[in-house]
């Protein structure tokens with residue numbers, strides 16, 4: 104099995120007799136390989152198909168070019184399109200015009216919300232902010248303790264009211280507390296929930312309606328497969344998600360879910376998590392993620408190889 | 410049953426048609442991929458089915474459906490699931506491993522509850538000393554399940570905790586020791602070495618009966634297969650727990666894993682409560698997949 108797209112395409116092109124200008128059939132052959140690469144990276148099937156159609160148009164426009172070998176040409180077009188789909192420039196986190204800025208973290212169970220809350224707080228503090236972490240997960244055993252431990256180790260205040268106060272009340276009170284203490288950012292850690300759990304989704308709507316967050320950030324595990332689209336759509340349709348944070352990109356998952364989510368909801372991927380430690384957190388660089396999804400290394404070495 | 414949803418309503422439409430056409434194959438391929446079965450396993454399945462359609466002169470989509478079910482079932486049954494056996498007077502050590510956030514700790518609690526309610530004497534070991542409040546989380550679960558939790562200090566050596574937990578299990582003449590481990594990505598060398606060390610501690614302690622389970626999140630895509638390969642290189646794996654099957658994901662990566670590694674799926678988990686765990690049944694699983 105080919106491990107990356109370059110090898111795949113090279114393999115496909117090796118079978119061709121004419122090495123000159125790309126024929127329609129060559130393009131189809133190549134795009135089949137691209138499609139497989141995308142699906143192996145967990146890009147949603149429908150998204151992959153749409154994307155391939157888009158690419159096909161682009162390539163037929165560019166087929167006149169003869170300066171590049173076919174593999175290079177196609178990879179470049181695919182990569183470019185992927186980057187522009189992911190959002191060609193970095194998306195900054197919004198800040199409220201009057202403090203505190205409120206970030207609400209939501210997502211499936213275990214996606215990395217609590218860890219990300221701490222990471223986000225540290226990230227903001229490094230930029231001079233005074234963040235507050237809020238424990239609004241009243242369900243998971245020791246969820247509050249987890250946030251307190253993380254906050255404690257970073258010296259960032261954690262607001263909690265135990266497990267018997269509804270999350271929307273905790274959130275409201277936390278914001279009052281932040282105002283009184285002149286804190287600039289409030290980060291709400293909510294409980295993990297399934298997108299199909301109506302009662303739990305309604306809880307998030309109540310929190311949102313009470314506090315009007317500056318950003319609602321969907322935290323998604325980079326290892327997520329084909330379901331990512333359904334999950335993101337459901338969270339987005341229910342809440343109006345403003346940004347995605349993709350976690351666990353320190354592994355070897357290709358992270359195609361990011362592309363699917365972006366394509367289907369239009370919500371930008373804003374930040375990525377790259378480890379368990381609080382500082383393993385950075386803005387998304389679309390160019391890199393595109394290469395990763397395609398199973399490519401550095402684009403430059405690639406051009407040299409081809 | 411929560412895992413038995415008619416997921417593939419589209420499949421019904423697909424198989425309701427009069428004859429098998431190119432688009433039948435195309436749609437079949439798409440359905441399998443959409444279930445996270447993966448390109449490779451899907452193409453293999455389609456090959457086998459296309460051969461069968463010719464050899465057995467299959468004409469109707471309904472017959473094709475039957476053949477597909479048989480092939481899916483055959484994959485799962487190539488590593489048949491057997492119930493985990495707890496024998497009186499012989500300590501069974503269960504080591505629960507997996508990447509971050511998949512549901513290990515909750516699975517430990519569910520298994521402890523399950524074996525305890527079946528009459529076994531259960532002890533739990535808290536070998537995740539790394540993640541914030543991981544020990545507290547397991548202790549709360551231990552209380553709920555009514556089983557003792559052996560823990561060390563946060564950030565202490567997990568292998569030492571396992572050593573202590575083994576001693577505690579022996580001195581209490583426990584039947585089962587279930588060890589919770591920290592989430593770790595299979596790409597992290599040091600963390601995988603740490604797992605090997607834990608395994609060595611267990612092996613050195615009079616080689617008790619063992620059941621190492623890899624927990625996989627049902628929403629996991631193609632990386633699941635890599636996870637299984639890499640964890641199996643670090644410690645032997647006796648089975649897989651497919652967690653969070655109460656979502657809408659189909660857990661199709663299970664087919665790729667069983668197909669390639671011949672490791673059985675042991676359990677499915679279907680919620681956040683103690684009782685939300687079920688022995689894996691290949692027939693139910695295939696039925697749920699095909700609606």
Ligand SMILES: Nc1nc2c(ncn2[C@@H]2O[C@H](COP(=O)(O)OP(=O)(O)OP(=O)(O)O)[C@@H](O)[C@H]2O)c(=O)[nH]1
Pocket residue numbers: 210211212213214215216217218219240243246293294295296350351352353354375376377378379383509510540592594
């Ligand atoms: N390797 C790695 N692990 C991460 C990353 N982000 C989070 N984790 C780990 O993923 C696991 C789950 O993280 P949590 O922050 O508890 O996830 P959560 O979404 O709050 O979980 P629930 O509250 O139970 O829904 C923990 O083991 C974290 O250490 C990341 O970027 N990389």
Ligand SMILES: Nc1nc2c(ncn2[C@@H]2O[C@H](COP(=O)(O)OP(=O)(O)OP(=O)(O)O)[C@@H](O)[C@H]2O)c(=O)[nH]1
Pocket residue numbers: 212213243295297507508509510511512513514515516537540543590591592593652653654655656678679680681685
């Ligand atoms: N819906 C659903 N949620 C589950 C299930 N099993 C566990 N969870 C939730 O998933 C989240 C993570 O579960 P944990 O048991 O802490 O996962 P873990 O693998 O121990 O996580 P780390 O130790 O951080 O790597 C928690 O919010 C659990 O309540 C399940 O079967 N269904």
Ligand SMILES: [Mg+2]
Pocket residue numbers: 216217218240243246292293294295
């Ligand atoms: Mg959490």
Ligand SMILES: [Mg+2]
Pocket residue numbers: 513514515537543589590591592
């Ligand atoms: Mg755990």
